Amino acid sequence: MxxxxxxxxxxNSGKTTLFNRLxxxxxxxxxxxxxxxxxxxxxxxxxxxxxxxxxxxxLPGAYSLSPHSLEERVTREALLxxxxxVVINVVDxxxxxxxxxxxxxxxxxxxxxxxxxxxxxxxxxxxxxxDIQTLERGLGTPVVAICARTGEGVEALVQSALALxxxxxPAAVIHHEHPYELGVATAESCYRKIETLLARCYHRGxxxxxxxxxxxxxxxxxxxxxxPLFLAAMMAVFLIAFGPFGSTVAEGFGAFLDxxxxxxxxxxxxxxxxxxxxELIVDGILSGVVSVLGFLPTIxxxxxxxxxxxxxxxxxxxxxxMDRPLRKVGLNGRSxxxxxxxxxxxxxxxxxxxxxxxxRDRCLTILLTxxxxxxxxxxxxxxxxxxxxxGHELLVTILLYLMGIAAAVCAGMVLNRTAFQGExxxxxxxxxxxxxxxxxxxxxxxxxxIRDFLSRVFTVIVLVTAVVWxxxxxxxxxxxxxxxxxxxLGRIAGGIAPxxxxxxxxxxPAVTALLTGVMAKESVVSTLMVLCGAEGGGLHRIFPDVLxxxxxxVFVLLYxxxxxxxxxxxRELDSKRTALLAAFSQTALAWMLATxxxxxxxxxxx
Numbered sequence: 001m002x003x004x005x006x007x008x009x010x011x012n013s014g015k016t017t018l019f020n021r022l023x024x025x026x027x028x029x030x031x032x033x034x035x036x037x038x039x040x041x042x043x044x045x046x047x048x049x050x051x052x053x054x055x056x057x058x059l060p061g062a063y064s065l066s067p068h069s070l071e072e073r074v075t076r077e078a079l080l081x082x083x084x085x086v087v088i089n090v091v092d093x094x095x096x097x098x099x100x101x102x103x104x105x106x107x108x109x110x111x112x113x114x115x116x117x118x119x120x121x122x123x124x125x126x127x128x129x130x131d132i133q134t135l136e137r138g139l140g141t142p143v144v145a146i147c148a149r150t151g152e153g154v155e156a157l158v159q160s161a162l163a164l165x166x167x168x169x170p171a172a173v174i175h176h177e178h179p180y181e182l183g184v185a186t187a188e189s190c191y192r193k194i195e196t197l198l199a200r201c202y203h204r205g206x207x208x209x210x211x212x213x214x215x216x217x218x219x220x221x222x223x224x225x226x227x228p229l230f231l232a233a234m235m236a237v238f239l240i241a242f243g244p245f246g247s248t249v250a251e252g253f254g255a256f257l258d259x260x261x262x263x264x265x266x267x268x269x270x271x272x273x274x275x276x277x278x279e280l281i282v283d284g285i286l287s288g289v290v291s292v293l294g295f296l297p298t299i300x301x302x303x304x305x306x307x308x309x310x311x312x313x314x315x316x317x318x319x320x321x322m323d324r325p326l327r328k329v330g331l332n333g334r335s336x337x338x339x340x341x342x343x344x345x346x347x348x349x350x351x352x353x354x355x356x357x358x359x360r361d362r363c364l365t366i367l368l369t370x371x372x373x374x375x376x377x378x379x380x381x382x383x384x385x386x387x388x389x390x391g392h393e394l395l396v397t398i399l400l401y402l403m404g405i406a407a408a409v410c411a412g413m414v415l416n417r418t419a420f421q422g423e424x425x426x427x428x429x430x431x432x433x434x435x436x437x438x439x440x441x442x443x444x445x446x447x448x449x450i451r452d453f454l455s456r457v458f459t460v461i462v463l464v465t466a467v468v469w470x471x472x473x474x475x476x477x478x479x480x481x482x483x484x485x486x487x488x489l490g491r492i493a494g495g496i497a498p499x500x501x502x503x504x505x506x507x508x509p510a511v512t513a514l515l516t517g518v519m520a521k522e523s524v525v526s527t528l529m530v531l532c533g534a535e536g537g538g539l540h541r542i543f544p545d546v547l548x549x550x551x552x553x554v555f556v557l558l559y560x561x562x563x564x565x566x567x568x569x570x571r572e573l574d575s576k577r578t579a580l581l582a583a584f585s586q587t588a589l590a591w592m593l594a595t596x597x598x599x600x601x602x603x604x605x606x
Contacts, residue, residue, distance in 0.1 A: 002053045002055065003053065003054045003055070003085045003086075003162075003165050004054075004055045004056075004057055004084040004085050004086075005044070005054065005055070005056050005057065005084060005085065005086050005087075005088050005161055005165075006057040006059055006078065006079065006084035006086070006087050006088065007019055007056065007057065007058050007059060007088050007090055008059050008062065008075060008079065008087055008088070008089055008090070008102070008106060009061065009062075009089055009090035009091060009092075009099065009102065009116075009118075010061055010062070010063055010091075010092060010095075010098065010099050010102060011061030011062075011063070012061065012092070013061065013090045013091060013092040013099060013118060014090055014092065014118040014119060014148045014149070015058055015059070015061065015090045016040075016058060017148040017149055018088075018090055018116065018118065018146070018148035018154070019040065019042060019056060019058040021148055021151055021154055022042070022044055022045065022048060022056050022154070022158070023042030023043060023044065023045060023056050024042075024045050025040075025042045040057070040058040041055055041056065041057050041058075042055070042056045042058070043055060043056070044056055044158070048154070048155060048158045054162075057078065057084060059074065059075040059078055059079075060072070060074050060075050060354075061075075062075040062076070062102060063098075063101070063102060064101060064102055064105060065079070065102070065105045065106075065109075074354075079106070079109060079111070080109075083111075084111070085112065085165045086111075086112045086113070086114060086161045086164050086165050087106050087109075087111050087112065087113045087114070088113075088114050088116050088157065088161055089102065089103050089106050089113055089114065089115050089116065090116045090118050090148075091103060091115055091116065091117055091118060092118060092119055093117045093118060093119050093120050093122070093123045093130065093145070094119055094122050094123060094126070096130075096194075096198060096202060097191075097194055097195070097198060100139075100190075100194045100197070100198075101187070101190050101191065101194065103115060103139065104139075104190045104193065104194070105190070107139065107140065107141055112141075112164040112165065112167070113141045113164075114141065114142045114143075114144065114157065114160050114161045114164060115135075115139065115141060115142065115143040115144070116144055116146050116148075116157050117130065117132070117135075117143055117144065117145045117146060118146055118147065118148050119147065119148075119149075120145040120146060120147055120152070120153070121147045121149075121150065121152070126204075126205045127205020128202070128203060128204050128205040129202075129203045129205070130145070130201060130202050130203075131200070131201040131202075131203075132144075132145060132201075134197075134200050134201035135197065135201045135202075138197040138200065138201065139197070142160045142163075142164065144156050144157040144160050149438070220314075220317055221317065221320075221321075226317075226321050227321065230318055230321055233309060233314070235398075236305070237302065237305040237306060237309070238302075238394065238397060238398055238401070239394060240301055240305055241298055241299075241301040241302040241305065241378075242298065242302075242382065242385075242393055242394045242397045242398075243393075243394050245301075246297065246298050246301050247386075247393060249297040249298075249301070250294065250295060250297045250298050250382070253294065253296065253297050254294040257290045257293055257294055258290070260290070261282070261286055261287065261290050264281070264282060264286055265278070265282045268281060268282065276473075279469075279473075280466065280469055280470075283469065283530065284465050284466055284468070284469030284470075284530060285462055285465050285466055285469070287465070287526075287529055287530055288461055288462070288464070288465030288468075288526030288527070288529060288530050289457055289458070289461055289462060289465065289526065291383075291525050291526050291528075291529035291530075292379055292457050292461055292522045292525050292526050293457060294379075295378060295379035295382050295383070295525070296450075296453070296454075298378055298379070298382055299375050299378050299379070299449075299450070299453060300446065300450060302343075302375065302378060303344065303375065303445070303446045303449045303450065304442065304446050306340075306343070306344070307437075307441075307442045307445040307446050308437045308442055310445070311435075311437035311438065311441050311442050311445070312435060312436065312437050313435060315337070315340065318336065318340075319333040319334065319336045319337055320333050321333075322336040323336075327423075328409075328413070329368075329408075329409055329412030329413050329416055330361075330364055330412060330413075330415070330416030330420060330422070330423075331361060331364060331365060331368075331412065332361065334355060334356060334357075334361075335353075335356070335361065335364075335365040335368075337352060337355070338350070338352045338353045338355075338365050338366075338369055339365070339368065339369055339372055339408070340372075341369075342369040342370070342371075342372030342373075342374060343372050343373060343374065343375065343401075344374065344375050344449050345374050345375060345376070345449065345452060346369060346370050346372070346374050346561050346562070346565035346568070347564055347565055347568045349369045349372070350366050350369055350370075350565065350568045350569055350572055351568060351572060353365040353366050353369070353572065354572070360420055360422055362572075363420065363573055363578075364412065364415055364416070364420045366569055366572055366573055367411070367415065367569075367578075367582050368408045368411060368412050368415075370560075370561040370565060370569075370582070370586060371404050371405070371407045371408035371411065371558070371586075372404055372405070372408065373400060373401050373404045373557060374521065374561075374565075375449065375453065376453070376456070376520060376521035376522045376562070377521050377556065377557070378397075379522060379525045380521065380524050380525055380553070380556055381396070381397045381400050381553065382397070383525055383528075383539075384396075384539070384549055384552070384553055385397055387538070387539050387540075387549075388539075388543070388546050388549045388550075389546075400553060400557055403554070403557060404557055404558070407557075407558055407589070411589075453522070456520045456522055457522065460519055460520040460522075460523065461520065461522055461523055461526050464516045464519055464520070464523045464526065464527065465523075465526050465527065465530050468489065468512060468516065468527050468530050468531070469530060470488075471487060471488040471489035471492065472484065472487050472488075472489045472530070472531065473487065474487065474488055475487060475488065476488060476491065484508055484509075484531075485508075489508060489512060490508050493508040493509075493511040493512045493515065494508055494511075496511050496515075497510075497511045499591075500514075500555075500591075502595040502598070502599065503548075503551050503552070503555060503591065503594040503595050503598055504543075504547060504548035504551040504552070504594070504598035505542070505543060505548050505551060505552045505555075507542060508531075509527075509528060509531040509532070509542045510528075510542055510543070510552060512527055512531065513527040513528045513531075514555070514556070514559070517556065517559075517562070518560060518562060518563060519562060519563055520562050520564075521556075521562055524556060528542065547597075547598055547601040547602065547605070548598065550597060550598075550601070551594040551595075551597050551598040551601075552594070554590065554593050554594045554597055555590045555591070555593075555594040556590075557590070558586055558587075558589055558590035558593060559586055559587045559590035559591075560583035560584070560586050560587045561583065561586070566579050566580070566582075566583050567579075569582065
C-alpha cells in the first residue's frame with residue numbers, strides 16, 4: 001500500500017536537508033529562506049524502513065496555512081487536497097515560538113502529525129533544554145528531537161511516523177477559545193497557547209552571543225560599511241574566478257583538453273575512419289564540446305565562491321542590504337534572491353520568484369531576472385576578454401556584469417512607472433544564523449549547477465555543433481559546399497546578417513552563433529569555434545576590430561534568454577504573450593545598444 005509522508009515547516013527550518021537524508025536525494029539546500037519553490041517527491045530509503053512504498057513529499061516553506069505567497073499556497077493546497085498519510089512538521093528548535101504557530105495549525109487539520117524538532121544540536125550548544133515529554137503532552141502529538149544535518153534522531157522520527165500511519169487515526173485536536181476559519185486558529189489564540197506551553201517545557205540557557213559575533217554583525221550591518229563590504233565580497237568572487245588564479249587553472253585545463261582532442265584525431269586517423277565522419281567528430285562535435293568545457297574551471301570557481309557566501313548566511317543579509325536600493329525600481333529585498341540566482345541560471349531564478357508576496361512583485365522580478373548574466377554567458381565573456389583584451393580580462397568581465405545590472409535597473413524603473421505601477425510589498429525575512437560553510441552543502445550546491453552545465457554540453461551543445469557543421473559543409477542540394485556563402489548555413493544566416501550590419505557583426509558566423517545561443521548560451525562559444533576552425537583566422541576574422549567585438553558582447557549580454565528560460569517565464573507568468581514580448585523587447589534593446597556603441601565608436605575613432 002502506498003504511504004505518503006509530507007514534510008512541512010517554516011522556511012529555513014531544514015526540510016530539504018531532512019528530505020535529502022530520508023530519500024538519498026541531493027536537492028539544493030541553502031542557508032536562506034525560500035529555497036524550495038515547488039513540491040519535490042522522493043522514496044524513503046530502505047535503511048529507514050522504506051521496504052514498502054513510502055513517498056516523501058517536500059513542501060515549500062510556509063509560516064502559516066493562511067497563504068500570503070505562492071509557496072504557502074502550494075503547501076496549503078497539498079495538505080488540504082493531497083491528503084498525506086502523515087505530516088512531518090519540521091520545526092527549528094532554536095526558534096520554537098515562531099515555528100509552533102504552523103504546528104498548531106497543522107494539528108487543527110485533523111491529520112496525523114509528527115513534530116521533528118530539528119537543530120537540536122544548536123539548542124544544546126546554547127545551553128538551553130527542551131522537555132520533549134511535556135511538549136508532546138501539550139501538543140497532543142509525537143515529538144522527536146533530530147539533527148537533519150548529522151542524522152541524529154532521524155530513524156526514530158521515521159519509526160514514529162510509521163506508527164502513526166499504521167494507527168490510521170487523526171492526531172489529537174486541540175480546542176481553543178476562539179472560532180476557527182477553515183480549521184485554523186486565530187493568531188492570538190495560537191500564540192497564547194505557545195507561550196503557556198513553552199513556559200513549562202523550554203528553559204533558555206545562559207549562553208550568550210560572543211562579543212566577536214556581536215561586533216561582526218554590527219560591522220556587516222553598519223550603514224556606512226555594509227555596501228562597501230558587499231561590493232568587496234563580490235569583487236573577491238570575480239577576482240578568484242576570472243583573475244590570474246582562475247585564468248591559470250583554465251589555461252591548464254584547456255591545454256589538457258587540446259591534447260585530448262589531438263589524441264582523438266590521431267586515433268580516428270589511425271583507424272582509417274571515413275574523412276567526412278572524422279571531420280564531423282573532430283572539427284564539429286569534439287571541437288565544439290572542448291571549446292565550452294575549457295571554461296569549466298572558471299564557472300566552477302564562480303559557483304563555488306557564491307555557494308560559500310550563501311551557505312554561511314551572508315546572502316540573506318545582502319538581501320536586506322539591497323532592499324532600499326531595489327525599492328527605487330519597484331522591488332524589495334526578496335527580489336534580490338531571485339536576481340542573484342540569475343547569475344547561476346535564469347530558470348531556477350525565475351521559479352524562485354514564487355516566494356514574492358504579490359503578483360506585481362513576482363512578475364516584475366521575473367521580467368528583470370534575465371538581465372543578470374547567467375553562468376552560461378561566462379564562457380563567452382572569458383573567450384572574448386582573453387582574445388581582444390589580454391591583461392584586462394577581469395575588468396572587462398566585471399563591466400559586463402555591471403552593465404547587465406544597470407540594464408535591469410533602467411528596465412525596472414520604466415516598468416515601475418508604466419505596466420507595474422505601485423509600491424513593492426513590505427520586506428520581512430528571517431535572517432539565518434551565521435555558520436561555517438559545510439563541505440557537503442557547498443559541494444552539493446556546486447554540483448547542482450555544474451551538472452546542469454555539463455548536461456547541456458553533452459546534449460544541446462553536441463547536437464548544435466553537429467547541425468552547424470552539417471549546415472556549413474553542405475549545400476541546398478546536399479552536395480559538399482566549397483564556400484560558406486554556398487552552404488545551407490550561408491543561405492539561412494546570410495538572410496539575417498544584413499539586420500546586424502549596423503551592429504558591426506553582420507556576417508554568417510556571428511549570426512549563426514547568436515541563433516544557436518537561443519537554444520543554449522554556451523552554444524555561442526562552440527559555434528564560433530567550429531566556424532573559426534572551418535574558415536581559419538580565429539575570432540579576429542569574424543570580428544575584425546575591438547569595437548565589433550564589444551558590440552557583439554553587449555548584444556549577447558542583453559538579447560533574449562535561452563528557450564528553457566523563456567518557457568519557464570511563460571509558465572510562471574501564466575502568459576506566453578508576455579514571455580515572448582519580454583524576449584523580443586530584450587533583443588530589440590540589445591540591437592539598439594549594440595548599434596549605438598558601434599556607430600558612436602566609429603564616429604569617435606574615425
